[in-house]
Amino acid sequence: MILLERNGVKPLYIQIYEHIRDEIISGQLREGHRLSATRAQAEKLGVSRNTVEQAYLQLCSEGYLENRRGSGYYVRYVDALLTDRDSAERKMQSFHRQSSSGAQKVLYDMKYGNCHMESFPLAKWRKAVEKALLSEEGRGTFSYGENYGDPALRSYLADYLERDRGVKCSPEQIIIGSGTQFLAGILLQLLRPGRCAIEEPGYDGIRYVLQNHGITIIPVEAGGCEGIRLDQLSGKRVQAVYVTPSHQFPMGGVMPIQNRIELIRMAEEEDFFIMEDDYDSVFRYTAKAIPAMQGLDQYGRVIYLGSLSKILSPSIRLAYMVLPPVLKNRFDMSFSEYHNTVSGTLQKALRIFMEEGEWERHIRKTRLNSRKKHDILESALESGLGDGFRVTGKDAGVHMIIESSELTAEEMIVRCRRKGINVYSLEKYFALGTGRNRIIAGFGGIALADMEDASRRLVEALKIGTKK
Incomplete structure (x- = not known):
């Protein structure tokens, strides 16, 4: 029928x-x-x-x-x-219908990495794009451009990184590419490491890149407040180490200056390179931003990786890396015939955006907005949750970690979903261990006007504190 x-x-x-x-x-x-x-x-x-x-x-x-x-x-x-x-x-559709039957519509998605439109200066960005298209240099829209990236943009980035992050480099050392993962893939072809150490827990995106290149991954504990454990790293016979020293992802620790110096010295003595991912350095709320480790390097062992995803927009897909001279020479030999992977028009637009002062104005505005959201969420969690919870990863970045002594991550996720909040398990950031009683709550994608309501719902979902 x-x-x-x-x-x-x-x-x-x-x-x-x-x-x-x-x-x-x-x-x-x-x-x-x-x-x-x-x-x-x-x-x-x-x-x-x-x-x-x-x-x-x-x-x-x-x-x-x-x-x-x-x-x-x-x-x-x-x-x-x-x-x-x-x-x-x-069956899966039936399961989703059953599992979501008790949940209301998602009002706030606290996924890490989301950005809210309110922080983006759309009108000014549109003008910068129009200027890039209409300028004399707009003729470059119909050519591939330099494989390293727009020369004027790299020059501006070199100046900005020295002023803001303490990075020591010339524009010639900067390579622009479409995201940190893409640049990491290029970098691994230059390094050809058999073994690479990563933080445990750490950024899962880099782990997938390493796996796809057939590299043996050596997880090293980094869950404490000081970042990767150097005593556990020593003697691992690695050729590369990936770290997030200024704001360890996802736990939020900061590597002390002495540890940074010791890691650089270890890299020279044990012959490995350091991949320093400075992914969200502009978001620091209680103290001045931590200078990049690259500025301490006297041996040419640190590769600095930066991205515009958190401060501008993930969809623009623009990141950069600063290569030490020896790796820059390898890049020249191996990738001189490769075309750059970021739109030349967008690169020119970003350079215009920077030259007109809009970039640093946007950073100040976004940092202020993020601090307000951070403070609202921190206050709600600290005052609303009981002794069975611990909040870490505060004072920097655009996310916090909530740990429970009584609830699993799955239980916390379900409770939050019933209140219209999406939070996420830490499980995928572990290569060996487990994040079964911890969740990550990102606030970058929540509007400032909604932050109090989102925080209140989150606390109401979790504060029961006992298993049903």
Whole structure:
């Protein structure tokens, strides 16, 4: 029985096609079954013969039916993998319906890395893009440009990084690329490390890049307030180490100056390079931003990685790395024929945006906005949650870690979902350990006007403090 919606959005032939296709996939119509003739089917359904023929022909083109001349349309063999997959999808949809039956609509998504539109100077950015297109240099829109990136932008970045982050470099050492993961992939081709140490827990995105390059990953504990444990790193026979020293991700620790010096010295003595990811250095609220470790390097062992995702927009896909001279030479030899992966127009627009002072104005505004949201969330968590909870990762960045002594991450996630809040487990940031009783709550994507309501809902969801 095919029930048609005469006034539905879908054309009638699509409804007939989907009904028969689903019966074949589910196994209700088996191989060799002969369908009703188009004329008979049309009379039965009260539609034109052409409508039925369209549906049958679509099924034939996709391999569900076979048209045997003079005999009719027959069901063809469909692999069990397809029917099993369809059955699994239906079960999964049913599971999602059941699991979400007690949850209300998501009002606030506290996913780490989200940015809210209120912080983005859209009108000024649009003007910068227009200027880039209309300027004499706009003619560069129709060429590939330099493989390292826009020269004027790299010059501005070199000046900015020296002033704001203490990075020592020339514009020639800066390589612009479409995101930290892409640049890390290029970097790994320069280093060709057999073994690379990463923080545990740490940024999962870099772990996937390492895996895809066939590199042996050596997780080293970094869950404390001082970042990666140097005593556990020493003697690991690695060729590269990935760290987030200014704001360890995701736990929020800051590597002390002595540890930074010791790590650089260790890199020289044990012959490895340091990948310093300075992913959110502008978001520091209780003290001046921590200078980059690269500025301490006397041996050419530190590669500095930076990104505009948190301060401007993740969708612009613009990041950069500062290579020590020896690696810059390798890059020149290996990648001189590669084209840059970031739109030349966007690079020019960003340079105009910076030269006109909008970049640093935007940073100040975004930092202020983020601090206000940080303070609202911190105050709500500290005053509202009981002794069974611990909040870490405060005073910097755009996220906090909430740890419970009584609830698992899954239980906290479910409770928050019922209050209209999406929070996330720390599990994926561990290569070896577990984050089963901790969640990450990002506030970058929440509007300042909504921060109090989001914080209140989060506390109400968690403060019960005892398992039901």
